[in-house]
Amino acid sequence: MKIATYNVNGVNGRLPVLLRWLEEAQPDIVCLQELKAPQERFPEQSIRDLGYDAIWHGQKSWNGVAILSRVGEIHETRRGLPGDPDDSHSRYIEAAVNGILIGGLYLPNGNPRPGPKFDYKLKWFDRLIEHAKGLLDSGLPVMLAGDFNVMPTDLDVYKPERWLDDALFAPEVRAAYFRLLDQGWTDALRTIHPGEVIYTFWDYFRNAYARNAGLRIDHLLLSPALADRLVDAQVDAHVRGWEKTSDHAPVWIELADKPKRRRKATARQTA
């Protein structure tokens, strides 16, 4: 099963690129971010014509997240993160699809730092960490996928020294990412490509894509049961080179139907 995340940067303006990529890549499940479209302007029919069901949480002008599936019904479990009833941004949608619980997220950018937007980012991150703990504790196969707006390490930034004060790379934001990871999540792309320079975003400015001046900010995090099924993870970087393309590239993983190898048996499992 192939599961992808793609920040499309405007689902309507990007529709030809999105449809072309869906046909080419044939993902089974897709998390989309930055729809930049109100609920009633999601291009449901075009996506349905390619064989995908969809749920989405739109918002005028900004944000917006969706989950697509061509491998069975999408059972929505939540839209919006708990913890702040006043949060009106459409940044989180969660559903059970084909035996996996999937949280699709668009974490706030947070610039400028310091400032209220940065405070909102840290608070949103705390709420995500709190919610993610419950997801892991459920023992279900769970994944969190989306645009996290954080480069975890120096390896994930073309020029780390230039980004130290930026909301995407600030120490407290990276610390939050690792607090999340330390709950027991596996960063799929980094696991398949340890030590490799691999980016998911290239600025529209300064010819960034051609210079490979990129960032790795789109992540797929796997619970232990799913990590055992991870067989591949890649970035469709060539899509970033298409006409009228997003500044992000699609990122995907391939999961085996069954664990690759037996996990260490515990007393309970062997009993």
Place this chain on the structure above:
DNA sequence: ATGCCAGACCGCGTCTGA
């Protein structure tokens, strides 16, 4: 410190993004 590009909108400039 800012612009560089791009999308959305009560558009012909302003806001936001990363």
